Amino acid sequence: MTTKTFSQSALAGTVLVGLAVAALVGGCMESFAFGPGEKKPLTKDKRMEWWRDARFGLFVHWGLYAVPAGTYKGKRIDGIGEWIQHRAQIPVSEYEKFADAFNPLGFDADEWVRLVKKAGMKYIVITSKHHDGFCLWDSAVTEWDIMDATPFKRDILAELAKACKKHKIKLCFYHSIMDWHHPDAQAPFYPNYNDGSRSNPNFDRYVETYMKPQLAELLEKYGPLGVLWFDGEWIKDWTEPQGKALYAWLREIQPDLIINNRVGKGRKGMEGLNKSDDDYAGDFGTPEQQIPATGLPGVDWETCMTMNDTWGFKAYDDNWKSSEDLIQKLADIASKGGNFLLNVGPTPEGLIPRPSVQRLEAMGEWMAVNSESIQGTTASPIGLPEWGRCTAKDNKLYLHVFDWPSDGRLEVELPGADIRKAYVLADRKKKPLPVVCDDDKVVVSLPGEAPDAINSVIVLAMNKK
Numbered sequence: 001m002t003t004k005t006f007s008q009s010a011l012a013g014t015v016l017v018g019l020a021v022a023a024l025v026g027g028c029m030e031s032f033a034f035g036p037g038e039k040k041p042l043t044k045d046k047r048m049e050w051w052r053d054a055r056f057g058l059f060v061h062w063g064l065y066a067v068p069a070g071t072y073k074g075k076r077i078d079g080i081g082e083w084i085q086h087r088a089q090i091p092v093s094e095y096e097k098f099a100d101a102f103n104p105l106g107f108d109a110d111e112w113v114r115l116v117k118k119a120g121m122k123y124i125v126i127t128s129k130h131h132d133g134f135c136l137w138d139s140a141v142t143e144w145d146i147m148d149a150t151p152f153k154r155d156i157l158a159e160l161a162k163a164c165k166k167h168k169i170k171l172c173f174y175h176s177i178m179d180w181h182h183p184d185a186q187a188p189f190y191p192n193y194n195d196g197s198r199s200n201p202n203f204d205r206y207v208e209t210y211m212k213p214q215l216a217e218l219l220e221k222y223g224p225l226g227v228l229w230f231d232g233e234w235i236k237d238w239t240e241p242q243g244k245a246l247y248a249w250l251r252e253i254q255p256d257l258i259i260n261n262r263v264g265k266g267r268k269g270m271e272g273l274n275k276s277d278d279d280y281a282g283d284f285g286t287p288e289q290q291i292p293a294t295g296l297p298g299v300d301w302e303t304c305m306t307m308n309d310t311w312g313f314k315a316y317d318d319n320w321k322s323s324e325d326l327i328q329k330l331a332d333i334a335s336k337g338g339n340f341l342l343n344v345g346p347t348p349e350g351l352i353p354r355p356s357v358q359r360l361e362a363m364g365e366w367m368a369v370n371s372e373s374i375q376g377t378t379a380s381p382i383g384l385p386e387w388g389r390c391t392a393k394d395n396k397l398y399l400h401v402f403d404w405p406s407d408g409r410l411e412v413e414l415p416g417a418d419i420r421k422a423y424v425l426a427d428r429k430k431k432p433l434p435v436v437c438d439d440d441k442v443v444v445s446l447p448g449e450a451p452d453a454i455n456s457v458i459v460l461a462m463n464k465k
């Protein structure tokens with residue numbers, strides 16, 4: 001299977017197609033705008049409601065980079081697997097050959113979504129297009145996609161959209177602004193595709209005739225989407241004003257769409273300075289591979305994290321975080337008012353790596369008993385206790401006890417508490433636990449043995465004020 005390289009003729013064709021699609025999209029854009037008398041746009045709180053309730057989602061980095069899987073010309077390439085084209089300085093025409101070998105016959109969208117649901121997750125964010133520009137859907141504006149460039153010839157995003165609809169899981173797309181394949185974007189920067197000091201004079205043409213028509217395709221063919229998760233925003237060609245304009249344009253197409261802060265330059269601002277949304281385009285902050293010590297007060301935020309050390313599949317990255325660590329991280333993040341977007345990097349055969357499946361299943365077993373203490377909760381009103389974490393919901397505090405007190409006494413700094421009842425969340429009978437309250441703390445007498453070795457949840461039900 002030979003795939004077309006981006007010769008001038010192909011580029012000319014792409015631009016013409018892109019211009020045509022842009023005109024079409026622009027034209028039908030009117031049909032997405034609010035007509036007179038149409039319902040008012042949702043408030044941000046209404047729009048964010050499902051996302052805030054979810055607290056836990058799956059990140060999927062999948063694409064051609066899974067084929068080399070971290071090795072190129074017999075050499076192991078350092079760094080995250082999806083960056084192999086840049087790190088190994090692979091010319092576009094060479095990288096395109098990976099498409100000939102991408103035939104993930106093991107891919108089963110329904111199996112993926114059932115695993116997500118069992119893990120207690122409520123949304124999936126999958127790479128529609130990562131930095132290499134390869135499209136996991138049948139795009140009308142390029143042949144650099146799963147339908148035209150690979151022997152697989154199945155629309156991965158369409159199959160995933162169908163499975164998500166069936167299992168009521170929100171479908172969301174990661175989309176890279178930076179594009180190492182498109183000649184009007186960063187392809188000409190080879191071998192340093194990530195050259196932050198250079199601009200492409202044709203970048204605006206890439207945005208208007210390629211990137212925006214593709215985003216419209218994603219919203220119209222697979223939508224309504226939960227989230228558009230942008231990335232690759234750090235390049236010199238992309239600015240905060242462009243991000244704000246793109247945010248407004250997308251919300252015009254799908255008013256209840258949620259968009260992360262990397263649609264503009266907010267990744268730094270929102271997290272570094274706890275800026276409000278007004279300063280930066282985007283609905284939530286995106287701390288990556290880290291959990292902010294005290295969350296990001298005043299803004300919605302989501303920690304995205306790998307289970308090992310790479311987002312895209314690397315055959316030899318076995319540095320897996322333990323299930324125990326991941327379960328406690330979920331409670332830590334929720335106790336600070338954030339969401340946890342946990343990543344898997346599927347194999348070139350379309351399988352989620354076994355160690356990832358094992359961790360998702362272990363998290364699912366914990367969530368099957370304790371999801372009430374994560375989903376729909378808000379940040380701890382008692383800070384970060386030494387014995388674990390705390391989340392809150394509906395006049396209840398959920399005490400996530402990582403370190404079960406050997407003397408059976410759980411002390412909670414909670415002045416003036418008006419406790420109705422305390423019980424072990426895992427106890428279906430909700431047998432009351434002895435509680436003593438004084439002016440500044442509550443002491444709960446716990447059973448001798450922790451119901452869960454990793455994170456046992458004690459419920460403090462308060463009397464309504």
Ligand code: FHN
Binds near residue numbers: 061080082231304
């Ligand atoms: O460069 C990407 C990287 O490949 C990965 O997609 C992460 C996930 O958030 N984002 C960028 C690095 O910040």
